[in-house]
Amino acid sequence: MTFDPKIELHLHLEGAAPPEFVGRLADEKKMRLDGVFNEAGSYDYKDFEGFLQVYERATEVLKTPEDYARLTRAVLEHSVEQGVIYTEAFLSPDFCGGRDLTAWREYMHAMQEAAGAVPGIEMRGIVTCIRHFGPDKARETARCAAETAGDFITGFGIGGNEGLFAPGDFVWAYDCAREAGLGLTAHAGEFGGPESVRSALDDLGVSRIGHGVRAVEDEALIDRLAEDGIVLEVCPGSNVALGVYANIAAHPIEKLRERGVKVTVSTDDPPFFHTTMREEYEALERTFGWDGEAFRQINRTAAEAAFCDDATRADLLARLEA
Template sequence: MSFSPKIELHLHLEGAAPPDFVRRLADEKRVNLSRVFDERGAYSYKDFEGFLRTYEAATQVLRTPEDYARLTREVLERSRDQGVIYTEIFLSPDFCGGRDLSAWREYLGAIEEAASAVDGIAMRGIVTCIRHFGPDKARQTARCAAETAGAFVTGFGMGGNEAMGTARDFAWAFDCAREAGLGLTSHAGEFGRPASVRDTLDHLRVSRVGHGVRAIEDPALVERLAREGIVLEVCPGSNVALGLYAKIEAHPVERLLAAGVDITVSTDDPPFFHTTMRDEYDALERVFGWGEDHFRVINQTAARAAFCDAATREDLLKRLEP
């Protein structure tokens, strides 16, 4: 059983680029990406830092607004085929114009136009700073987000290497985005320990946490997440693929849900981790016995936590009714 319709809140645009799409662009632009792929043609990496390097290397072929428009159409069509009706996608001015506001507007316009042309799925953008690029660049990214906040750009977040810096270092960027009315999320508690989640809550004051699964190691933190209604954007297949957990059976998603934590389910960077939304749901059904009621609850949670307007939220909740 694969529940539909689905809502996905944690998806990186470049990370959702299928290998064949990236190879096609590389051939067109005569870019050598031999180290990006393995002998089977899949993305090649050995660990999390290797994944980040491969991810950033693959973005070399995405050079123009039209490239991003093509990628947006490809990603949304594939998501729609998985039963996704609404998705929030991480977009980074670091890759789209080097944080130059004028260039960012051009890239964003192309992405939004492409998204509006794909029927059957709605998209919103979460402008995302890259943690390992440092707090100064995060400030520039936040300004790009604040200047383009509106009906399409509805959130601000942070991805990248959790080991770099502290959450407090990025407080200015999140304050800037908050003042612009954007919803806030940040990756934490993936490879960082529970303290990373706590610091993110304390200093960035987010309503959602990307991953957050290592909170399970701290019962008091789990209680806080449940009490404060912090929503975790859980990506089980990603966590297993990157070695955070040896197998899906060891993943804490079931324990977090049982403890009253609000969770959603997403794919993160699906072609890198050999997963789809259907695969994620099938694994949760097979391993934890989740059924239609479980999947409806997590999608209702996603609808309520989405960075969207009230009319869109109401429509999503109606479509999720039994």
């Protein structure tokens, strides 16, 4: 079964860069990317820390606003092929001008213009600080987010190594983003356990959790997520590729859904994890027997949780029911 249209809430723009795109850009710039690709031409890493290192090495080829414009077009064109009509992409001023506000504006406008030129899909940006870069740099990132909040930049989040620093260390950055009217999300409960999710909720006040699947290990937390309507941006293929779960059958997305937790489905960093939105859906259908109504429901949930204006949300919901 093919279910279209789709809504994706958890996609890292740099992490969605096809290896051939990164390799071509490196050739143009005469840059060496030793250790980034394996012999088959795929991204080469063995564990989560290795993934982060390769990710950051690959982003080194992205030097200019035009590079990011080209990347945005390439990523969104692929998303359209997968039946995606709306996507929220994590964008990092850390990689776009070193958190300098003037430079960040140039990168942001380049990405926004490129996104508007791809037919069939809407994109919004979630400015994302990098956890392992520390709270001070996160403050600078939050200022970039707050100063450019608007029609395109609609959310704020945190990604990176969940094992470094605590959510409470980033309260200032989140308060800054909240005061600017941005939607709030946070990576938690991926490699960190249930306490990571609880801390993101208590300390940062987010309405969505990136991943969040380790919440399944705490019955009271499952109930809290369901009762409070917290939305999980679940990326099953990513969780399997990085070894959080052995295979899709062991993944807790179905248990969470059965318990009333609001779940959505995304690809995270698709070429790194050898997945696509269609492959994610096919795996869920094959493994858990999800049907058209199940997929309609997760996409309705995604539309309702999206960091967008009411008119865009109404349009997305109408298209899902068409």
